[in-house]
Amino acid sequence: LFSIFSGLVGSKTLTRATMQPHLEKLKELMMSKNVAADISEKLCESVAVKLDGKVLGTFEGLASTIKTTLSDALVQILSPKRRIDILRDVFEAKRAARPYVMAFCGVNGVGKSTNLAKICFWLIENNVRVLIAACDTFRAGAVEQLRTHTKHLNALHPPEKHDGRQMVQLYEKGYGKDAAGIAMEAIHYAQEARIDVVLVDTAGRMQDNEPLMRALAKLIVVNEPDLVLFVGEALVGNEAVDQLVKFNQALADNSTTENPHLIDGIVLTKFDTIDDKVGAAISMSYITGQPIVFVGTGQTYSDLRNLDAKAVISTLMK
Amino acid sequence: MVLADLGKKITSALRSLSNATVINEDVLNSMLKEVCAALLEADVNVRMVSTLRTNVRSVIDFENMAAGLNKRRIIQSAVFKELMKLVDPGVPAYQPVKGKHNVIMFVGLQGSGKTTTCTKLAYHYMKRGWKTCLVCADTFRAGAYDQLKQNATKARIPFYGSYTEIDPVVIAQEGVDMFKKEGFEIIIVDTSGRHKQEDSLFEEMLQVSNAVTPDEVIFVMDASIGQACEAQARAFKEKVDVGAVIITKLDGHAKGGGALSAVAATKSPIIFIGTGEHIDDFEVFKVRPFISKLLGMGDIDGIIEK
Numbered sequence: 001l002f003s004i005f006s007g008l009v010g011s012k013t014l015t016r017a018t019m020q021p022h023l024e025k026l027k028e029l030m031m032s033k034n035v036a037a038d039i040s041e042k043l044c045e046s047v048a049v050k051l052d053g054k055v056l057g058t059f060e061g062l063a064s065t066i067k068t069t070l071s072d073a074l075v076q077i078l079s080p081k082r083r084i085d086i087l088r089d090v091f092e093a094k095r096a097a098r099p100y101v102m103a104f105c106g107v108n109g110v111g112k113s114t115n116l117a118k119i120c121f122w123l124i125e126n127n128v129r130v131l132i133a134a135c136d137t138f139r140a141g142a143v144e145q146l147r148t149h150t151k152h153l154n155a156l157h158p159p160e161k162h163d164g165r166q167m168v169q170l171y172e173k174g175y176g177k178d179a180a181g182i183a184m185e186a187i188h189y190a191q192e193a194r195i196d197v198v199l200v201d202t203a204g205r206m207q208d209n210e211p212l213m214r215a216l217a218k219l220i221v222v223n224e225p226d227l228v229l230f231v232g233e234a235l236v237g238n239e240a241v242d243q244l245v246k247f248n249q250a251l252a253d254n255s256t257t258e259n260p261h262l263i264d265g266i267v268l269t270k271f272d273t274i275d276d277k278v279g280a281a282i283s284m285s286y287i288t289g290q291p292i293v294f295v296g297t298g299q300t301y302s303d304l305r306n307l308d309a310k311a312v313i314s315t316l317m318k
Numbered sequence: 319m320v321l322a323d324l325g326k327k328i329t330s331a332l333r334s335l336s337n338a339t340v341i342n343e344d345v346l347n348s349m350l351k352e353v354c355a356a357l358l359e360a361d362v363n364v365r366m367v368s369t370l371r372t373n374v375r376s377v378i379d380f381e382n383m384a385a386g387l388n389k390r391r392i393i394q395s396a397v398f399k400e401l402m403k404l405v406d407p408g409v410p411a412y413q414p415v416k417g418k419h420n421v422i423m424f425v426g427l428q429g430s431g432k433t434t435t436c437t438k439l440a441y442h443y444m445k446r447g448w449k450t451c452l453v454c455a456d457t458f459r460a461g462a463y464d465q466l467k468q469n470a471t472k473a474r475i476p477f478y479g480s481y482t483e484i485d486p487v488v489i490a491q492e493g494v495d496m497f498k499k500e501g502f503e504i505i506i507v508d509t510s511g512r513h514k515q516e517d518s519l520f521e522e523m524l525q526v527s528n529a530v531t532p533d534e535v536i537f538v539m540d541a542s543i544g545q546a547c548e549a550q551a552r553a554f555k556e557k558v559d560v561g562a563v564i565i566t567k568l569d570g571h572a573k574g575g576g577a578l579s580a581v582a583a584t585k586s587p588i589i590f591i592g593t594g595e596h597i598d599d600f601e602v603f604k605v606r607p608f609i610s611k612l613l614g615m616g617d618i619d620g621i622i623e624k
């Protein structure tokens with residue numbers, strides 16, 4: 001019994017050496033939950049720096065102190081420095097008699113078009129009228145995919161429910177055309193038809209594909225959307241880092257202004273497919289410093305949530 | 319390209335063995351640390367990496383090892399063997415038979431690249447003179463049939479699907495029966511994306527599989543996937559008889575290590591890789607040449623002791 005006590009009482013100075021085994025374990029824990037390796041490493045290092053040389057209080061355990069410090073760091077990462085209030089901004093734009101424009105970008109197959117449709121549903125439920133701009137003019141079936149969503153959404157919210165107004169329309173020019181140009185026409189159309197919001201769907205692209213990245217940057221520069229959302233799937237591993245760094249880089253490199261318009265927020269999709277491997281949320285927030293604005297939790301229109309940072313962190317630390 | 323960074327890192331870690339004057343526990347540990355870090359950065363499953371570390375360590379007993387044994391060689395060959403295990407399940411994939419119906423069913427997570435890859439595979443066989451066709455059994459995703467139709471039309475591959483039928487089992491069955499009657503050799507069935515957490519979707523996959531009794535089920539995996547891959551891959555394998563893996567989107571920066579866990583979990587070989595969105599961005603995958611190229615080692619059969 002005595003030996004158990006002696007481990008607990010008496011104050012102790014924390015050193016890197018004593019912390020090391022605990023930090024190694026936490027790093028491995030984070031990686032096993034799909035936090036990028038590099039970021040797991042950096043987070044543990046930040047904990048080491050913070051605690052190195054600190055004196056532990058009489059009843060503070062070493063392991064629990066390290067864990068709490070890491071948790072706090074994670075809370076910091078997931079707490080947005082800036083709140084994005086889309087509905088408020090939509091009404092502000094409306095007052096200024098212009099449409100509010102959101103652009104969706106990301107790599108292939110992550111869920112851009114589907115989550116655009118979910119966000120459209122959410123806007124309609126809030127009595128906001130939407131124009132979907134079909135700016136993926138490359139992938140087979142991309143236009144028909146959006147047309148189908150438009151049809152379904154209008155069926156769910158027929159004009160009878162909204163003072164005779166059609167709540168969502170599709171702006172499309174088929175395949176093979178210049179995406180930036182179509183987005184621009186769509187925004188003009190929305191302005192004239194007094195539609196509140198334009199949702200711009202773009203083609204998926206690999207972050208290393210320079211011509212495609214340049215085309216995306218051009219679309220953003222030319223059309224100055226109010227909100228640039230990066231859509232990333234919760235399934236992605238270490239690649240999350242490279243995706244976000246290079247999307248931002250492309251936006252910065254191709255901008256002509258001093259303050260280039262970078263990614264404003266993240267849509268984290270397929271959150272229903274990962275069980276406790278929630279690490280991508282950390283990786284993406286860490287890299288961009290931007291908020292996760294929506295979390296996609298399924299394939300139907302209502303499968304859209306806000307990020308529950310507490311739940312993510314407790315799942316991660318389990 | 320594919321896993322190339324990983325290869326470089328592992329080769330350099332192994333070189334540290336050759337450079338060391340004495341091979342002791344420290345040298346082994348630091349080499350293993352480097353190898354494992356490289357694997358983790360490439361998204362290889364954390365548990366698999368830790369098994370690899372244990373297995374390599376256990377081949378060598380520094381205390382009781384007879385003098386004169388080549389430690390370097392023993393360690394190197396142990397690392398190779400473990401890497402081989404990651405990529406090579408040791409079973410061959412199904413080989414389609416000429417003049418017969420070969421039904422191939424595609425399954426996988428949402429957005430992994432099934433529909434795109436279906437057409438690529440069909441085109442691959444068509445170019446080689448097989449009578450090839452496509453069946454769209456995805457009635458869930460908006461625009462799924464249009465996607466397959468546009469791809470197939472462009473490649474001049476016959477296809478079957480429906481805008482009105484909502485039961486994928488019915489479409490799969492009808493399509494496959496029709497093409498069988500018409501004497502097609504390669505009949506590829508595309509299905510909806512799904513995940514293990516949703517039972518009804520998995521049940522549907524089983525029903526489609528029971529209806530068309532495929533000769534081969536191909537699991538399609540995105541190269542950028544992280545730690546969630548293994549559990550998903552295992553669940554697919556438990557539900558339907560996955561026999562091969564295709565890794566897509568390797569034209570990106572992803573090292574594809576996460577998708578490698580699909581090999582272990584499904585005990586199925588990688589047969590093709592996708593390297594772009596276009597129909598011929600598609601390569602046959604051969605395990606052994608791949609590993610030897612990956613490690614820049616020439617012929618590995620000479621290195622690995624049988």
Ligand SMILES: Nc1nc2c(ncn2[C@@H]2O[C@H](COP(=O)(O)OP(=O)(O)OP(=O)(O)O)[C@@H](O)[C@H]2O)c(=O)[nH]1
Pocket residue numbers: 106107108109110111112113114115136139142202203204205269270271272273295296297298299303428429459511513
């Ligand atoms: N389980 C699950 N599936 C999702 C979610 N979001 C999207 N998906 C599915 O992911 C697949 C791909 O979605 P899309 O919206 O077509 O993806 P995309 O990013 O627009 O794809 P590209 O335009 O081809 O690059 C579809 O099968 C969607 O139903 C989600 O939150 N959960």
Ligand SMILES: Nc1nc2c(ncn2[C@@H]2O[C@H](COP(=O)(O)OP(=O)(O)OP(=O)(O)O)[C@@H](O)[C@H]2O)c(=O)[nH]1
Pocket residue numbers: 108109139204206426427428429430431432433434435456459462509510511512566567568569570591592593594595599
């Ligand atoms: N860059 C690149 N993109 C790919 C590759 N394979 C597929 N894609 C893209 O990935 C996205 C998703 O591909 P799909 O074929 O629709 O995926 P899916 O698995 O059929 O999706 P669901 O049916 O919704 O589950 C599309 O944008 C494809 O063009 C590849 O090898 N490289």
Ligand SMILES: [Mg+2]
Pocket residue numbers: 112113114136142201202203204
């Ligand atoms: Mg899309």
Ligand SMILES: [Mg+2]
Pocket residue numbers: 432433434456459462508509510511
């Ligand atoms: Mg598909």
